[in-house]
Amino acid sequence: MAPADDSLYPSTATFEPVYTPTGGVAAPVDDTAAAGLDLKVRSQWSYARMRFFRHRLAVAGLIGLIIIFGAGIFAPLIAPYSYAQIDLYNILHSPTTIGHHYFGTDGIGSDEFSRVIWGIRTSLEVGVFVAVVSTIVGLIIGAVAGYYRGWIDNLLMRVTDLVLTLPALAILLAFSALVGNGSQWTLSIILVAFFWTGIARVVRGMFLSLREKEYVEAAKASGAGDGRLMFRHILPNTLGPIVVNMTLAVGTAILTESALSFLGFGIAPPTPSLGQLVANGQNYPTQWWLTIFPGLVIVLIVLCVNFVGDGLRDALDPQQRRVRA
Amino acid sequence: MPEPLLSIEDLVVDFKTEDGIVHAVDGVSYDLFPGEILGIVGESGSGKSVSTLALLGLIPMPPGRIVGGTAMFKGRDLLRLKKKELRKVRGREVAMIFQDPMTSLNPVLTVGGQLGEAIKTHFPDEKDGAVKQRVIELLRIVGVPNPETRYSQYPHEFSGGMRQRAMIAMGISNSPSLLIADEPTTALDVTIQAQVLEVLKRVQQETEAATILITHDLGIVAEMCDRVLVMYAGHIVESGTVEAIFRSPRHPYTIGLMNSLPKLTGDEEWLEPITGAPPSLINLPPGCPFHPRCFLARERCQQENPPLAPVEGSAHMSACHFSEELIGRKSKFSQEAVA
Numbered sequence: 001m002a003p004a005d006d007s008l009y010p011s012t013a014t015f016e017p018v019y020t021p022t023g024g025v026a027a028p029v030d031d032t033a034a035a036g037l038d039l040k041v042r043s044q045w046s047y048a049r050m051r052f053f054r055h056r057l058a059v060a061g062l063i064g065l066i067i068i069f070g071a072g073i074f075a076p077l078i079a080p081y082s083y084a085q086i087d088l089y090n091i092l093h094s095p096t097t098i099g100h101h102y103f104g105t106d107g108i109g110s111d112e113f114s115r116v117i118w119g120i121r122t123s124l125e126v127g128v129f130v131a132v133v134s135t136i137v138g139l140i141i142g143a144v145a146g147y148y149r150g151w152i153d154n155l156l157m158r159v160t161d162l163v164l165t166l167p168a169l170a171i172l173l174a175f176s177a178l179v180g181n182g183s184q185w186t187l188s189i190i191l192v193a194f195f196w197t198g199i200a201r202v203v204r205g206m207f208l209s210l211r212e213k214e215y216v217e218a219a220k221a222s223g224a225g226d227g228r229l230m231f232r233h234i235l236p237n238t239l240g241p242i243v244v245n246m247t248l249a250v251g252t253a254i255l256t257e258s259a260l261s262f263l264g265f266g267i268a269p270p271t272p273s274l275g276q277l278v279a280n281g282q283n284y285p286t287q288w289w290l291t292i293f294p295g296l297v298i299v300l301i302v303l304c305v306n307f308v309g310d311g312l313r314d315a316l317d318p319q320q321r322r323v324r325a
Numbered sequence: 326m327p328e329p330l331l332s333i334e335d336l337v338v339d340f341k342t343e344d345g346i347v348h349a350v351d352g353v354s355y356d357l358f359p360g361e362i363l364g365i366v367g368e369s370g371s372g373k374s375v376s377t378l379a380l381l382g383l384i385p386m387p388p389g390r391i392v393g394g395t396a397m398f399k400g401r402d403l404l405r406l407k408k409k410e411l412r413k414v415r416g417r418e419v420a421m422i423f424q425d426p427m428t429s430l431n432p433v434l435t436v437g438g439q440l441g442e443a444i445k446t447h448f449p450d451e452k453d454g455a456v457k458q459r460v461i462e463l464l465r466i467v468g469v470p471n472p473e474t475r476y477s478q479y480p481h482e483f484s485g486g487m488r489q490r491a492m493i494a495m496g497i498s499n500s501p502s503l504l505i506a507d508e509p510t511t512a513l514d515v516t517i518q519a520q521v522l523e524v525l526k527r528v529q530q531e532t533e534a535a536t537i538l539i540t541h542d543l544g545i546v547a548e549m550c551d552r553v554l555v556m557y558a559g560h561i562v563e564s565g566t567v568e569a570i571f572r573s574p575r576h577p578y579t580i581g582l583m584n585s586l587p588k589l590t591g592d593e594e595w596l597e598p599i600t601g602a603p604p605s606l607i608n609l610p611p612g613c614p615f616h617p618r619c620f621l622a623r624e625r626c627q628q629e630n631p632p633l634a635p636v637e638g639s640a641h642m643s644a645c646h647f648s649e650e651l652i653g654r655k656s657k658f659s660q661e662a663v664a
Contacts, residue, residue, distance in 0.1 A: 218421070232442060239433075
């Protein structure tokens with residue numbers, strides 16, 4: 001409420017309307033209910049959902065992700081063994097149903113199936129953490145840069161450019177070697193430091209164009225402040241591309257994590273990660289199952305993530321009213 | 326004379342461009358009294374929108390710049406308010422209705438949500454339920470059918486006329502004492518225009534908000550307004566009551582505007598346009614800015630810019646050296662307007 005002693009709001013500081021609609025209400029001109037037409041309220045999101053579920057590859061990708069990530073999430077329930085359990089009587093056993101060693105066992109007799117499932121869990125945690133945190137960071141930086149423009153924009157975008165020009169893998173390796181301690185969270189934060197740039201650029205670009213929209217000016221004219229304009233009025237319009245980017249970032253983060261772990265700079269044993277499992281499998285060239293299964297899972301995850309990302313991109317594109325054939 | 330609600334004195338707004346400084350508004354002064362509807366007419370680029378946008382600080386700066394002037398509103402100068410104070414005025418004390426309802430509503434928010442947002446901006450402590458009730462009430466006032474259903478619909482589910490009604494509802498949502506409607510019907514079908522104007526007029530009568538109606542349609546002015554300002558090249562060239570201006574226009578530009586309109590009763594082959602094009606606002610012609618297009622123009626007009634001076638009582642003013650010569654000269658609409 002406006003303060004009552006504020007001279008600008010002497011008489012109308014109450015919330016109640018100062019007029020009473022006794023003069024009548026304008027005659028409704030298109031009474032659709034009366035015309036026998038039933039209006040179904042459909043939000044943008046329900047249209048998007050509809051379009052997404054007609055995209056076959058995306059749905060397949062989504063099902064794939066649900067299965068793979070479901071396995072990771074419920075790892076303690078699904079994995080027949082603990083990832084650290086050693087069984088020296090069954091070293092390097094090929095895949096078999098005996099003792100539930102579906103993916104065989106590795107050089108110290110650990111169950112590869114269990115390690116892959118726990119590896120999915122680790123990779124999933126890293127992927128989602130990196131995607132969410134880097135999106136939030138990139139979103140705020142991009143929004144501020146695009147909304148305020150001027151020197152703030154210049155400063156933030158030059159920093160973004162700087163991060164983008166760094167040779168990512170080399171720096172990541174150096175960083176991991178310096179501060180990495182084999183913990184997945186340290187690795188995640190290092191990845192976030194590189195991943196926010198993409199989102200920041202996308203968001204900045206959208207804010208630059210959206211801030212000129214008339215509805216933003218209308219909101220401004222109705223008294224909305226900068227924060228409200230940025231996050232209530234402009235941000236919802238950028239959610240489509242942001243969601244797509246975030247989805248794809250999960251895949252990229254998992255790939256990068258795998259690459260780093262493969263090179264030995266990522267997550268240290270005994271915590272299993274998919275890349276680290278592949279690297280481990282390299283030591284046993286004849287035991288194909290140690291490389292193929294974790295490698296296959298990485299490929300599947302990234303493929304599914306990309307399918308889902310594509311589906312989301314099509315579904316959330318507001319230009320596309322028509323449902324694809 | 327009652328106390329004016331808004332008193333604009335010598336407002337000057339410039340835009341910096343590559344080619345030079347555009348004097349979009351060049352020394353505009355007028356008063357607005359409580360409860361009246363003031364029409365501002367003029368061609369595109371005559372400064373009619375800019376002069377009102379400046380009041381709410383909605384001119385993009387840069388390139389825009391308010392060079393001078395005052396705009397006293399309830400004892401405060403709007404042009405000198407701090408950003409934060411101005412924000413409290415926007416949408417609360419002074420509300421604006423924009424030209425194009427198709428683009429003035431946010432496509433990803435529900436109409437009800439946006440109207441609620443306009444209320445919540447100024448009354449953040451208000452309960453959600455009360456805001457929703459108020460929004461539905463507002464939608465009903467502006468004649469949106471089934472307001473309960475419409476509340477949760479998105480702008481793309483609204484027709485143009487319905488969207489403009491929603492914009493009007495947003496404008497009056499906090500019971501402002503000044504409503505600025507910037508060409509509220511320009512983007513609408515002719516048939517819808519009349520309905521929207523009717524809504525606007527009724528809402529204006531009920532809220533008793535003083536209204537500035539910006540338009541280039543003299544028909545709307547005759548229909549809606551109490552007083553009218555005619556703007557040309559950033560200047561007010563004529564002002565007065567609607568009756569006075571339609572009965573006896575005293576500026577050649579006003580006459581030109583009227584004559585360029587079609588008349589329903591006449592048997593006209595051709596419309597009569599104002600010859601020439603509006604001048605560049607970077608390099609205004611010396612003297613009266615209208616003289617290159619004026620049928621009265623003579624040497625004095627090229628040297629001296631005529632001030633806005635009373636021609637008939639103090640209410641009717643014209644900025645023309647030879648406005649006396651226009652006495653008795655009937656515009657095409659004189660008889661109709663009087664009758």
